[in-house]
Amino acid sequence: MSKYKIAVIVTWFGPLPVYFPAWLRSAEMNPDIDFYLFFDSEVKTASKNIHVILTTLEAEIKRAESKLRVGKLSVGSPYKFCDLRPFFGVVYDSYISDYDFWAYCDIDLVFGNIRSFLTDEILEKYDRFYEWGHLSVFRNCPKMNHLFDLPGGVFTKEEALYRSEKVFYEEDFGINRICEKNGISWYKGTEFAEFWVCYSELYLALGRQNFDHQVFYWENGHVYRAGVDENSAVVVTEYIYIHWQKRKPVVGEGAIENGSYYITTNLLEKKEKGAPSAKCIIQRAPGMTEKERKKLKQKLIITKSMEFLKAPWSRKKVWLRQKWMILRERGSLLEQNQ
Numbered sequence: 001m002s003k004y005k006i007a008v009i010v011t012w013f014g015p016l017p018v019y020f021p022a023w024l025r026s027a028e029m030n031p032d033i034d035f036y037l038f039f040d041s042e043v044k045t046a047s048k049n050i051h052v053i054l055t056t057l058e059a060e061i062k063r064a065e066s067k068l069r070v071g072k073l074s075v076g077s078p079y080k081f082c083d084l085r086p087f088f089g090v091v092y093d094s095y096i097s098d099y100d101f102w103a104y105c106d107i108d109l110v111f112g113n114i115r116s117f118l119t120d121e122i123l124e125k126y127d128r129f130y131e132w133g134h135l136s137v138f139r140n141c142p143k144m145n146h147l148f149d150l151p152g153g154v155f156t157k158e159e160a161l162y163r164s165e166k167v168f169y170e171e172d173f174g175i176n177r178i179c180e181k182n183g184i185s186w187y188k189g190t191e192f193a194e195f196w197v198c199y200s201e202l203y204l205a206l207g208r209q210n211f212d213h214q215v216f217y218w219e220n221g222h223v224y225r226a227g228v229d230e231n232s233a234v235v236v237t238e239y240i241y242i243h244w245q246k247r248k249p250v251v252g253e254g255a256i257e258n259g260s261y262y263i264t265t266n267l268l269e270k271k272e273k274g275a276p277s278a279k280c281i282i283q284r285a286p287g288m289t290e291k292e293r294k295k296l297k298q299k300l301i302i303t304k305s306m307e308f309l310k311a312p313w314s315r316k317k318v319w320l321r322q323k324w325m326i327l328r329e330r331g332s333l334l335e336q337n338q
Helices: 020-028 055-069 078-091 120-125 158-164 176-181 279-283 290-310 312-331
Strands: 006-012 033-037 048-056 101-105 109-111 130-132 135-140 213-221 223-228 234-239 241-243 258-262 266-272
Touching: 006 078, 020 048, 020 109, 048 266, 055 078, 078 101, 213 279, 223 279
Parallel strands: 006 033, 006 101, 033 048
Antiparallel strands: 101 135, 109 241, 130 135, 213 223, 213 258, 223 234, 258 266
């Protein structure tokens, strides 16, 4: 039993995606972490750690305006509402007052065993954990709940609140830069599976090691990657979560009930329990050549360029500020998980 309590704030407005049952089951399998779901859709669950608050986007915008004591916010979509995530420590203070840490997360993922990674020992050392919107955890204290009052972001808190275009204030261009510039004690571990979205296979992004043949799967509340190394041995790696960003895998028949399923680009498919054999991995994941990957990257660049050309000028200005920072600091216009 951990001595630190964690609350995760999750907002979603609109029809639930086809893969939501997998996210929900993975959250239920972390019974010592509480999830507060601010949804406009009903969610059926008997788990005591899942707290569903039926609401609307409009109601949550008004809540934010009231709690932050600001004027009318420019939040015209659920997507833009994500810019408010760094403000959640204030906006949802009445829900998290009894917790030591609070977090926000996406639902296009499945959790593994969160406490295996966020142990008491590591929670004691840092005030923030991880750096992406998929899952970002903050110590519940005045300083961390008011990070938005500190300087350093590419975009200001006013732009997050009042600019109609999404500026990704919850990640690189807002709260991340603020933490860096103000010396926040921050754990940047990469023990999660995040993929390049331009590939047809699941290929780890953010500079992580990949095998020519590898599969990803969820089993009894844990998530894993099994890969075949140069000696034809199976290497299994456990993650805190697997994020299938921008993909919409369908939940296969009996996959969740089975307690074990493969995670692919378009399907969560029931599997036999236990690590798969090298033969099975190679059959399921034949791999891609470097030539194929290069071609898909080039296709992504063309697609992104066309999106930019067709975008309104207000969106272009946001994009240019973002890309200038990425180019200046990383030497590439492509982010590491595109």
